[in-house]
Amino acid sequence: MTRTIFPYAAPDVSTLARALGRELEAQDRKLGHVQLLNLLTRAAGFRNFQHFRAQFDAADELQRQPEPEPVADLQKVARVARYFDGAGGLTRWPKKASHRVLCLWVLWSRVPAGQEMSEKPFNEWLAAHHGFGDHALLRRELCDHGLMTRTRDGRVYRRIEQKPPPEAVALIRALAPRRAA
Structure with a gap:
């Protein structure tokens, strides 16, 4: 049987100490394990240990849901x-920033x-993929948006692997047949 660990936290240690003191003074006998659990959780603001556990389980379940x-x-x-031609090349640079990022x-x-x-x-590669003649703009924008990295001296460029946003994925898929043709 695996044992579940429930992290215990009280919003205010002073309030916790006072509540524990009152509860312990009211007891006339030694408390058992379950009574101590209930006492601790009541002092932290829960009705009893079952209430505390149910709150923890619900929060855990919410975190597990994708x-x-x-x-x-x-x-x-x-x-x-x-903005892309029949062959999938970028024909012009968009004015709108959100469109530029997708390009x-x-x-x-x-x-x-x-x-x-x-x-x-890399400049030659960029020139082959756009038709408006400004590879320096594209190179700089790719680096500024965190899609490419370059060495300090600007000699070596490398793609930064990451997950594209949903619109970018849809656009890449929509333009794929143009590249294949």
């Missing part, structure tokens, strides 16, 4: 997809994972 997956805004994904996630998804690239090959 949070629902956030849902992607598909209208936003459709709007951002318009960066698409570029991030195409950067080879776990591979270091020096500045010149």
Whole structure:
């Protein structure tokens, strides 16, 4: 039989001491294990040990339940997809910041994972994936948004592995057929 450990905490130790003192003074005999548990939990503000345990079990159950997956805004994904041409290349830089971030996630998804690239090959790679001629902007934005890292001297670039937000995942999936064609 496994024993469950219940962390015990009282909001105010002074109130706890006074409550314990009153309860112990009222007793005329030595208390058993269950009576001591009830005494301690009443002093902490619970009705009895069963109430304390039920509160702990309920909080534990709530923590174990997975949070629902956030849902992607598909209208936003459709709007951002318009920034990409039929081949999946980025045609222009969006004015809206939230659209720019999603475009960066698409570029991030195409950067080879776990591979270091020096500045010149990375610039060439970026130039092949956009059509508005500003690879320096894209390179800087990828690093500023924490999607890429670069050495202090800017010579080596590497993709930072992380989970994209739901809209980015939906956009990457929506643009995948364009790249395959």
